[in-house]
Amino acid sequence: MTHRSTARASLQAVLFDMDGTLVDTERLWWEAVEEVAGGLGHVLTGADQPHVLGRPVEYTAAWLAGATGAPREATAAELHRQFADRVRTGIVPRPGAGELLLALARERVPTALVTASPRAVADTVLEALGADRFAVSVTADDTRRTKPAPDPYLAACRALGVDPAACVAVEDTQTGVTSAESAGCAVLAVPSLAPIAPAAGRTVIGSLEGVSPARLRAMVAPGELRVMSWNLWLGGTQVDGYREKQLKAITGTGADVVGLQETNGTAARELADALGWYHHQAGDNLGVISRHPITARFGDPDVGFYGGTGVRIELDGGQRVDVWSAHLDCAPYGPYEARFDGLPEADLIAHESGRLARMREILRRIDDTGDASVPVVLTGDFNVPSHLDWPEVAWPVTRAAEEAGLRDSYREAHPDPVRDPGHTWSPVHAEHEDGSGRPEPQDRIDFVLHRGLTVLDSRTLVGGAPRPWPDVEDNEWPSDHAAVVTDFALPGGE
Numbered sequence: 001m002t003h004r005s006t007a008r009a010s011l012q013a014v015l016f017d018m019d020g021t022l023v024d025t026e027r028l029w030w031e032a033v034e035e036v037a038g039g040l041g042h043v044l045t046g047a048d049q050p051h052v053l054g055r056p057v058e059y060t061a062a063w064l065a066g067a068t069g070a071p072r073e074a075t076a077a078e079l080h081r082q083f084a085d086r087v088r089t090g091i092v093p094r095p096g097a098g099e100l101l102l103a104l105a106r107e108r109v110p111t112a113l114v115t116a117s118p119r120a121v122a123d124t125v126l127e128a129l130g131a132d133r134f135a136v137s138v139t140a141d142d143t144r145r146t147k148p149a150p151d152p153y154l155a156a157c158r159a160l161g162v163d164p165a166a167c168v169a170v171e172d173t174q175t176g177v178t179s180a181e182s183a184g185c186a187v188l189a190v191p192s193l194a195p196i197a198p199a200a201g202r203t204v205i206g207s208l209e210g211v212s213p214a215r216l217r218a219m220v221a222p223g224e225l226r227v228m229s230w231n232l233w234l235g236g237t238q239v240d241g242y243r244e245k246q247l248k249a250i251t252g253t254g255a256d257v258v259g260l261q262e263t264n265g266t267a268a269r270e271l272a273d274a275l276g277w278y279h280h281q282a283g284d285n286l287g288v289i290s291r292h293p294i295t296a297r298f299g300d301p302d303v304g305f306y307g308g309t310g311v312r313i314e315l316d317g318g319q320r321v322d323v324w325s326a327h328l329d330c331a332p333y334g335p336y337e338a339r340f341d342g343l344p345e346a347d348l349i350a351h352e353s354g355r356l357a358r359m360r361e362i363l364r365r366i367d368d369t370g371d372a373s374v375p376v377v378l379t380g381d382f383n384v385p386s387h388l389d390w391p392e393v394a395w396p397v398t399r400a401a402e403e404a405g406l407r408d409s410y411r412e413a414h415p416d417p418v419r420d421p422g423h424t425w426s427p428v429h430a431e432h433e434d435g436s437g438r439p440e441p442q443d444r445i446d447f448v449l450h451r452g453l454t455v456l457d458s459r460t461l462v463g464g465a466p467r468p469w470p471d472v473e474d475n476e477w478p479s480d481h482a483a484v485v486t487d488f489a490l491p492g493g494e
Contacts, residue, residue, distance in 0.1 A: 010166050010217075010220060011109060011166060011167075011168065011213070011216055011217040011219075011220050012110070012160075012162035012163060012166040012167055013109065013110040013111065013112060013135075013156075013157070013160050013162045013166075013167045014104055014109055014110075014111050014112075014167065014168050014169075014170065014216055015111070015112045015114050015153060015156050015157075015167055015168070015169045015170070015180070015185065016097075016101075016111060016112070016113055016114065016134075016169075016170045017114060017115060017169070017170060017171045017172060017173075017176045018113055018114075018115035018117060018122060018125055019115060019116075019117055019172075020053075020094070020172035020173065020192035020193070021094060021097070021170055021171060021172040021176075021190060021192070022093065022094055022097045022101075022113075022125075022129060023091050023092060023093055023094060023097070023125055023128070023129065024091075024092040024093070024094055024192075025083075025086075025087060025091065025117075025125070026053060026172065026173070026192040026193055027192075027193070028083060028086040028087060028090055028091075029052070029053075029083055030044070030052060030053070030193065031082075031086060032079060032082035032083040032086055033052050033060055033064075033079065033082075035082050036064065036075065036078050036079050036082055037064055037068075039078075040064060040068040040070045040075070041068060042064065042067055042068050049193070049194050050174075050175075051063040053173045053174075053175065053192075053193060053194055055116060055147075055175060056116040056117070056118070056140040056146050056147070057076050057079050057080055057083070057117075057118060057140070058076055058140070060079060061073075061075040061076035061079055064079075080118065080120075080121075083121060084120065084121055084124065087121060087124050087125065088124060091124075091125060091128050093129070094190070094192075094207075094208060095207050095208060095209045096207055096208030096209035096210065096211060097208050098129075099208075099209075100208050100211050100212075101129075101133050103212060103213050104213055105133065107213045109213055109216075110135045110136075110160055110162070111133060111134050111135060112134055112135060112136040112137065112138065112156040112159070112160060113126065113134045113136070113137040113138070114137075114138045114152045114153055114156050114169070114180075115137075115138070115139055115140070115152075116139075116140050116146045116147045116152070116175075116176070117139060117140060118139055118140050118141055119139045119140075119141040119142070121139075122137060122139045135159075135160060136156050136159040136160055138152045138153075138155045138156045138159070142155060143155050146179075147175050147176050147178070147179035148175045148176075148178035148179045148182070149179060149182070150179055150180075150182035150183035150184075151179075152179060153167075153169060153179055153180050153182075153183035153185055154183045157183070157185075164183045164184035164185045165184050165185070165186075165220070166220050167185045167186070167220070168185065168186045168187070168188055168216045168219050168220060169183075169185040169186070169187050169188070170187075170188045170190065170208070171187055171188070171189055171190070172189070172190050172191055172192040173191075173192070173193075173194065173196070174194065174196055177189055177196060177202065181202065186202075186203075186219040186220050187202045187203070188203050188205065188211070188216065188219065189202060189203065189204045189205070189276075190204075190205055190206070190207065190208055191204065191206075198276050198277070198278075198291075203219060203276065203291055204275075204276030205251065205274075205275055205276055206274050206275070206276070209248065210247060210248035210249075210251040210252050211251055211252075212251070212252050212254065214252070214253070214254040215251055215252065215253070215254035216254075217254065218254035218255075218256065219254075223489060223490045224456065224487060224488065224489055224490065225256050225257065225315065225321060225377075225453070225487075225488045225490060226253065226254055226255050226256045226257075226485065226486070226487050226488075227255065227256065227257055227258075227259070227323065227377050227379065227448050227485070227486050227488065228250065228253055228255035228257070228258040228259070228379075228448075228461075228483055228484070228485045228486075229258070229259045229261075229325070229379030229380060229381075229446055229447065229448050229483060229484045230249075230250075230258060230259070230260055230261070230446075230479065230481070230483040230484075231260075231261040231262050231327070231381040231446060231479060231480075231481040232246065232260060232261065232262045232263060232264070232267055232478070232479055233262055233478065233479040233480045233481065234262055234264055235262060235263055235264020235265070235266070235267045236264070236267065236478040236479065237264060238472055238473070238478070238480075239472055239473055239474075239475050239477075239478035239479075240473045240474060241478075242478040243267075243270065243271075243274075245463075245476060245477070245478040246267070246271060246478055247271065247274055247275065248463075249461070249463055249477070249478075249483070250271065250275070251275070252463070253461065253483070253485050255485060256290065256291050256292060257288065257289070257290040257291070257292065257313060257321075257323050257377075258271075258288070258289050258290075258379075259287075259288055259323060259324065259325030259326075259377075259379025259380060259448075260286065260287040260288065260289065260325055261285060261286060261325060261326075261327040261380060261381045262285055262327070262381075263281065263284070263285055263286065263287045264284070264285075265281075265284040266281075267287065268280065268281040268287025268288065268289055269281055269287075271289055272289040272290075275289070275291070277289050277290055277291050278290050278291075278292070278293055278294040278313075279294070280294055280297050280309065280311045282297075282299060282300065282301050282302070282303045282307075282309035283300075283301070283302055283303040283304060283305070283307070283309075284305065285303075285304070285305045285306075285327060286303060286307065286308070286309045286325050286326075286327060287309070287325065288309065288310070288311045288323055288324075288325050290311065290313045290323070292313040292314060292315050292316075293313065293314050294311045294312070294313055295312050295313070295314050295320070296311065296312035296369075297309075297310070297311050297312075298310035298311065298312070298322070298324070298365060298366075298369055299324075299362075299365050305327070306327050306328060306329050306358060307326070307327065307358065307361075307362070308324055308325065308326040308327075308358075308361075308362035308365065308378075308380070309324065309325055309326075310322055310323065310324035310325070310365070310366065310369070311323055311324075312369075312374065315490070319490050319491075320374050320375075321374065321375050321376075321377060321453075321490070322366070322369060322374050322375070322376045322377070323376075323377045323379065324362065324366060324376070324377065324378045324379065324380070325379050325380055326359070326362050326378060326379070326380030326381075326382065327380055327381050327383075328355045328358055328359065328380070328381070328382045328383045328384065328397065329354055329355055329358065329383060330383045332351045333383065334348050334351065334352065334384055334385060334393070334395065335385060335441035335443050336441065337351065338393065338441075339441045340432075340438065345392065345393050345394070348393055348395075349393070349394065349395070349396055352384060352395065352396050352397055355382070355383065355384055355397050356396050356397050356400060359382070359397045359400050359401060360400055362378070363400065363401065363404045363406075366378065366404075367404075374452070375450065375451060375452030375453045375488075375490070375491065376406070376450065376451045376452060377448060377449070377450045377453070377488070378401065378406055378447070378448075378449040378450070379447065379448050379449075379484070380446070380447060381424075381445060381446050381481060382397055382398070382445055382446070382447055383445055384397045384398070384445060385398075385443050385444060385445060386398040386408060386411065386444060386447070387399045387402075388408055388411045388417065389411075389417040389421070389443070389444055398447070401449055404451075405451045406449040406450060406451050407449060407450055407451065407455075408447060408449055409447075409448045409449065409450055409455045409458045409484075409486040409488070410422050410444070410447070410448065410458040410459075410460070410484060410486065412455045412458070413455050413456075413457055413458040413459075413486075414458070417444075421442070421444060422444045422460050422484075423442040423443060423444055423460070423482065424443075424444055424445055424446035424460055424481050424482040424483075424484065425442065425443050425444075425445050425446070425480075425481060425482075426440060426442070426480050426481065427462045427466045427477060427479075427480065427481070427482055428466050428467070428468055428469045428472055428475070428480045429468065429469055429480065430468050431468070433469065444460075445481075446460075446481055446482065446483070446484050447484065448484045448485075448486040450486075450488065452491065453488040453489065453490065453491070454488060454489040455486060455487070455488060455489075456487040456488060456489055457486070457487045458484065458485065458486040458487070459484075459485055459486075460482040460483065460484055460485075461482060461483040461484070461485055462477050462482045462483075463476050463477040464476030464477050
C-alpha cells in the first residue's frame with residue numbers, strides 16, 4: 001500500500017500575513033507608533049502591545065487619541081507617514097519566507113497576502129517582495145472589518161475560490177491568529193514580538209526556515225498522523241550546528257510526533273521548545289515530542305540508556321494515540337556476526353536474548369496502559385534487523401512485536417525488501433570502523449510499528465549527501481541513522 005491520502009493533497013492555498021510574518025515590519029510599526037506616541041506624551045510599554053501589534057492604523061490612532069486627547073485623523077495621518085517612511089528604507093524579509101514562497105510556487109499552491117495594513121503600505125511591500133508571488137492581496141482598505149475579525153481571510157478565500165478549512169494562514173500576532181481561526185483556517189504561528197500559545201488546529205514555530213509545502217499540507221489533512229522515528233546520534237553533537245539541522249529536518253517532514261533516541265539528556269525539551277511543541281524526556285536517552293498535547297506519560301521516567309518510554313497524545317476532535325520510543329542494546333550486533341563471523345541462524349537468534357527480553361518488557365508496558373481502544377505506535381532504534389527482511393534468519397525481536405499485534409509500517413508500504421530495502425544503518429558508515437576496509441553491512445534497524453491504524457505511506461529519510469565517518473562535522477544530516485517517517489490514517493478517518 002503505497003498511495004498517498006487524497007486528503008493530504010487537499011491544501012488549496014496558503015494565506016500570508018505581511019507585517020512581521022513575511023517582512024520584518026512589526027518592529028518598524030512599533031517604532032512608528034512609539035515615535036508618534038512619544039510626541040503626544042505617551043510612553044509605550046509592553047501593556048500597549050494589544051493596541052499596536054497586528055492592529056490597523058485606524059485602530060491604533062483611535063486608541064492613542066483616546067489616551068492622549070490628540071485628534072484621531074491627524075494621529076492616523078502621522079502614523080501612516082512614520083510607518084511608510086520606515087518601510088521604504090528598512091524592509092527586511094523574514095528568515096525562510098522567500099524560500100517557502102518559492103517552494104509553494106514550484107508546487108503550484110496559490111498564495112494570498114492578507115494584511116491589516118492599508119493598500120498604500122501593502123503595495124510598497126509587494127513591490128519589494130514581488131507582487132507576482134501572490135494571486136490575491138487583501139488589505140485594511142478592502143473589507144468593512146479587518147483583523148481580528150475573520151473578514152480579511154474570508155475575502156481572500158472567496159477571491160481564490162477555496163475552502164478556508166483547506167487553507168493554512170501564516171501569522172505572527174494573536175490578533176492575526178484570531179482572524180484566521182475565526183475564518184476557519186489552520187494557523188501556522190511564527191511569533192515576532194509577543195508570544196502565541198499553541199492550541200488545537202494551531203502550530204507555533206520559531207521561524208519559517210525549513211518549513212515546506214509538505215509541512216503545510218499535513219496541517220489540513222484531517223484524520224491523519226505523521227510519525228517520525230529518529231536516532232539523533234549522541235544528541236547530534238558529532239555535527240556542527242546540529243540543533244538547527246535537526247529542526248530543519250523535523251519541520252521539513254511535516255511530522256506530527258517524533259520518537260527520539262540518543263537525546264543526550266536535553267534534545268527532546270530543546271527541540272520541543274523551539275517548535276512550540278509538547279515533549280516527554282525519559283532518562284538521558286529517550287524522548288517523544290509532539291505538536292499535539294501530551295496527556296499521559298508511560299514507563300520509567302528514569303529509564304537507562306536502553307529501554308522504552310511512551311506518551312498519550314490527544315489530537316483534534318479528541319482522538320487519542322499512544323506513541324512509544326524504544327532503544328535496544330547495540331551489542332552483540334547480528335549483521336556483524338552474520339556477515340563477518342559467519343554465525344549460523346541458531347547462534348544469531350540465541351544472541352538476541354538480551355534485546356528480546358527488553359522488547360518483551362516494553363510490549364508488557366504498552367499493554368499495561370489498560371486501554372485497548374487507543375491505537376499504538378512504537379518507534380525506535382532496535383539495533384537488529386527485521387525477520388521480514390532476512391528470509392534466512394527469523395530475527396526474534398521484530399517477531400515478538402508482530403506477535404503482540406504490532407505491524408511494520410515501512411514493510412506494509414513497501415512489501416518487497418529487495419526492491420525497497422529501507423536501510424537506516426548507516427548513511428555515514430560505508431566501511432567498518434575497524435579500519436579493515438570491509439564494507440559496513442547496511443540494514444534496516446529503525447522502525448515505526450503500529451496497532452490500530454492504517455498505513456498511507458512510509459519512507460526513510462536522509463538529508464543532503466552525508467560525508468562518511470570521520471569527516472562528518474559539516475554534514476547537513478546530523479545523524480548516523482536514517483529517519484523513518486510514516487503517514488497513518490486514524491480510525492474512521494480514511
